[in-house]
Amino acid sequence: MESRAKFAKLDKDAEISELPRDRHDRNDPAAILPPNDNDLFSQFGMAWMAITPQGNILDCNDFCLKLLGESLDVLKKSSIDDFIAPEFLDRVRERRKRRIRGEQVPNNHECRLKLASGTELWVRVRTSLLEGQEKTGGMMVILTDITDQKLAEAALHNKEQEYARLFASSQTGYVVSDADARILECNDLFLDFLGQNRDSLGTLSLWDFLAPECMADAKKRNALYLLGHEESLDYEIHCLRPDGSDVWLQVHSVPQYRDGELSVVESLMWDETDARNAQLEHTKESARAQKAADTLNAIFRSLPANVLLLDKTGSIVSMSDSWQELSSQQGQAILLDFKIGDNILELCDLAIGPGDENARLLSEGIRGILSLQQPRFDYRGNYFLAGEQRWYDMAVTPLIPGKREGAV
Structure with a gap:
């Protein structure tokens, strides 16, 4: 228990003097290895190995054997460099040399391993010097498997890239606004709808673009959002552009709440100007035709x-x-x-x-x-x-x- 307690205190600046005295043989590199206490590291999902300054593996715990899929005999005939992916190898070697020379280098880094089975692993690497009073005895390397984390990050990155692509190229306008209708984020099509550019948005809100006849209904909807009474709404708005033209937009809005409070409102928008103008023209034409028919009928x-x-x-x-x-x-x-x-x-x-x-x-x-x-x-x-x-x-x-x- 005393050995375990002492070894648990080993940090990035640990020296050989902190290791148990019964393993402290300066003339035998293998003798300076930490106690083979597999449970302490394994319970935290960590593998450790001791290596020489050249990277040759001296010893490791059982979790390391499981992680790398090799036997102890094979590992003792191998170098840690044999498992490092080629694109990381030069950087890892340079970092190790500088660390052995006593230079200040980051203690933690990430790299990819290529195993003999063909499996690839991402690991977080932490190194500690094993030094004697007269010469360097090598390094302690602690490996933590972060493959699942890296895969999740890659999947998230791909989703973000796909979202960004769809966000930019979508034929649907998209805007995110806060509880006061201030514009937080939007795609280029939304800017085109309103005849704006990103520099001109500034601190503008959606209210700044609405035609007067739409203002009362828009603020009523926002009040319902603030009270949490609405999950989504479909409606039509009439917006005015800086050049004096106007646009009719069909809108689908979904409020997002956090801790019971309105966080943001996400809105999708479609340009209905042509359809609206055609409808208005049809209404006008129908009215003109009806007026003509009424006049003709009166004459008749x-x-x-x-x-x-x-x-x-x-x-x-x-x-x-x-x-x-x-x-x-x-x-x-x-x-x-x-x-x-x-x-x-x-x-x-x-x-x-x-x-x-x-x-x-x-x-x-x-x-x-x-x-x-x-x-x-x-x-x-x-x-x-x-x-x-x-x-x-x-x-x-x-x-x-x-x-x-x-x-x-």
Whole structure:
């Protein structure tokens, strides 16, 4: 136990005088090795070996044998340099020489080992001088396997590189903002959306780019984030650029919390300006078309003649006010009792009577106009109003000459 306690105190500046006296034979390099106490190092996952100034291995613990996958006999015939990857070998040798000469060099370093089995290991190396009063007896080398750590670091680095690549090349704008909407990080596409560069961002916040009509909703959303009431939101914002132009962005925001407090808000953005402008233009065009239709309908309805407007199927889409007045006075005359949405072909057949030659002529005449088979159709008919027979003339023409759009 006394030997273990003393050896546990061995540090980077340890000298041979600190080792147990019963192993302190200055004339035998093997005699200056530390006690072969495998448990002390193994329980911390460390392998130790003693080497000569030239790097030849004198002894090691069982954990070192397991780590390197060799027997003690093989190791005693080997040099530590035999296991060091070529790209590290020159630096390790130079470090060892300087350390033996007593120069100040870092006590810890990392390197890669190549084992006889083909396995590669990353190890953290710590060295301690084993010195006698008259001459140097070699070095103590402690190895800690950090392969898993290195693999994890490499995987993380690869993920970071991939993230950076996607972050820079993404067709989606990305921005990270804090609880006050200050911009912490963004990709180039986000800057393009807003017509900005990184130097101009400074301490600007997202509020500085919003159009006035979007400000109230944006601050309301941020207040919900601060209260922890929202997990994610999808919304649309209208932003103003420095050059006076504007952009509409579709946004998906996800708040990130730490210890119950809002940390940052991550937002993905898509440019919806073209779609928004197309929608607005469609709305304007629809409004203009509706206004034109209302104006035309008002003119049409004010005509003094009894006029019907038919679509290409023969259904009534509009009628003049005078026809409506006539229909309200027609009494038993079915022919004149029209409503918008009725099909005039069906009503004409019903009014004149099934099998009637006049019904056939009237139906075929209107169909001829609707199908552009003739430029005009004229018809004379009669009806009874309050027991009195009355006559009427009907003229049917295409709504637009040469096009199948309906009839008047």
